[in-house]
Amino acid sequence: MxxxxxxxxxxxxxxxxxxxxxxxxxxxxxxxxxxxxxxxxxxxxxxxxxxxxxxxxxxxxxxxxxxxxxxxxxxxxxxxxxxxxxxxxxxxxxxANPGRKEEQKLPYDFQYGSFPDECFPKSAWKKHLLEVLASPYSSAHMTRYQDKQGNLSLRCELRNYLYRTRGVVCTEAQILIGCGLHYSLDSLCKLFASHKRIAMEEPGYNGAKEVFQNNGFLIRHIPSTEYGLDFSQLKALDVPAVYVTPSHQFPYGTVLPISKRRELLEWAAEEKAYIIEDDYDSEYRYDANPVPSLQSIDGHERVIYIGTFSKSLSPSLRVNYMVLPQPLLPAYHQMFSSYSSPVAWLTQEVLADLLRSGDYTRHVRRMCAAYRKRHDAFVQQVSKQFGSKILLHGQGAGLHFLWEFSEGVRAERLIQIAEKAGVRVYPVTPFWSVSEACPPNLLFAGYSLLNEEQIQEGIRLLRQAWAPVLCNT
Missing domain, CATH: 1.10.10.10 (Winged helix-like DNA-binding domain superfamily/Winged helix DNA-binding domain)
Structure with missing residues (x-):
């Protein structure tokens, strides 16, 4: 200028x-x-x-x-x-993004979250996109601000889908369409702003932790191990809400058993507190039928249910959804009365069409079958290459594993050695509130970006690179 x-x-x-x-x-x-x-x-x-x-x-x-x-x-x-x-x-x-180190691209990246291009259902998406654009209904909505809760058509389809697949009981009036977990949690922080306290799992998802910290919340931690969550001290924490991942704890991958689910629900009912249930990857369960959501057995309307399209379709769509309990709706409508939906009307309408036609369900079924094979290839190759030297946490579901090595093995060193061999695996310290509390013999590996052959070759290279370190343990 x-x-x-x-x-x-x-x-x-x-x-x-x-x-x-x-x-x-x-x-x-x-x-x-x-x-x-x-x-x-x-x-x-x-x-x-x-x-x-x-x-x-x-x-x-x-x-x-x-x-x-x-x-x-x-x-x-x-x-x-x-x-x-x-x-x-x-x-x-x-x-440069100050929150993320600029990393060199490696041939075998065991990252978590992104997917290969071929996983997106381009043909189905294009078909429904053209159908929506050709509809006379679209011209009346494409150029207008949308309801703050999102398209009614998508909320209606989600209500049916969530009941059928996750047992979630709600009306379309309780569903809020958002542009990602951070957006939904940020909205909840505003609803709970008068309390500024929350409990969450330790270790737990660092993205959620960051939202709570950015909103000035005091975070109390619930101990989580490979055996599950410990709620014994929950009453003493004096918090109005707790954030959990009960169907696939992040990062350990454990499933919260029914006894602890009921214990958590009883605490919420007695304390008049709320449970934020992050059901982030419920589509991917390989060893049994999907675990019913915590919301589905809540008899007191204390569960706030959050799900996403990021793991089933694409994280770049930036679409998730939240089901608010009825008691929170008046406060939500008052606080966000002038807001508009953060997700494009066209994207929401195409998603509604995908759900209505059954194409979305068929796509999820194909994705689950494909990632079951990758999961099995991962487990078999780790067993073949490492035997008892590695314990995998999180088998049977999801898109990642937590690797546990013998005591004395430092994951930080293994990560560095792996990178020199062209393989990227990740530290788990970001999931602990205090990095010193993180066991030094754990590392994190996802497999959403790799096919079966790449998974097998990557693990073979890891065994080759780590042999001098692991053979002494």
Whole structure:
């Protein structure tokens, strides 16, 4: 953006020249970029054409720009190591995500969350997208702000789907469509703002922890081990809500047994507290039928149920849903009365069509079958390559494992060795509130991005790379 100051003594053409020169040196104007035409820029800045022409001529003489036949002037490639280095360094500092280390891409990445391109049902999505666009109903809604809770059509389909697959009992009026777990938890933090206290699992999902911390909540921790959650001290914590992942504890992968589920529900009823149930990957259960949701056995309306399309369709869709108990609805409507849905109407309507047609259920069935094979390949290969040297937590469900090694083995060192071998596995310290409390012999590995052959080869490379360390334990 060029600014002209007619109150200073600097000639107008020189002001234009200096600002364009600075943008070229700093890299804000990349080589090949076409400058605005002389007439256009003169009109924009409110100066004479001769003024712009004189500035462009000076830039061209000095080699910053060059004329292009029929296209005006284009930025030339220049080298000014001192200046460009300064601006490049600044650019890197500004653009880098401070919360995530920039990582080199490795051939075998046991990350968690992203999926291969072929997993998205492109044909079905395209079919329903075109059907929605062709509907006369769409033209009446595409250009309007939507209900803060989301499209009614999607909420109705979700009500039926959740009852059928997770036993969730609710009305469409209780369902809120959101743009991810963080959005939903942030909304709940506003509803519970007068209390500013919450309990959650330790270890637990660090994304949820970050939302609570950002909202100034005091977090109390419920101990979680490979044997499940310990609710013995829950009453003493004095919290109005607790965040849990009962159907597949994150990261251990355990299932909360019915006795502890009832214990938790009784606590909520007695204390008039709420349970936030994050049912983040309920579609992926391989050793038994899906575990009924905690909400499905709640007789006192104390469970806030949260689910997502991120694990079944794509995390980039940014669509999840939350079921609020009836007692919380008046406060929600009062607090968010002027809000609109954060998810595009078109995306919601396509999802509603997918659910209504049965295509979504068929897609989930295919995804579950595909990832069952990957899960089994993972377990079999770990057993083949490592035998009893590794204990896998979280078998039978989900898209990740927690690896436990013998005492004395430090996962941090194994992660470094693995990276040199072209394999990425992950630390578990982010899931503990105090990193020193995290057992040093645990690491985290997901398999949502890899196929069976890649899983097997990646684990084989890990055994090869780790052999010198593990053979001494």
């Amino acid at each position: 060029i600014y002209i100051d007619k109150e200073v003594d600097t000639p107008l053409y020189e002001q234009i020249y200096r600002q364009i020169q600075e943008d070229i040196i700093s890299g804000n104007l990349a080589p090949g970029t076409l400058l605005p035409g002389i007439r256009t820029l003169a009109k924009t800045l409110g100066v004479a054409r001769n003024t712009v022409d004189k500035a462009y001529t000076q830039l061209a003489v000095e080699g910053y720009i060059c004329p292009r036949k029929g296209a005006g002037f284009a930025v030339e490639s220049i080298r000014d190591s001192k200046r460009s280095g300064e601006f490049q360094s600044l650019s890197c500092r500004v653009s």
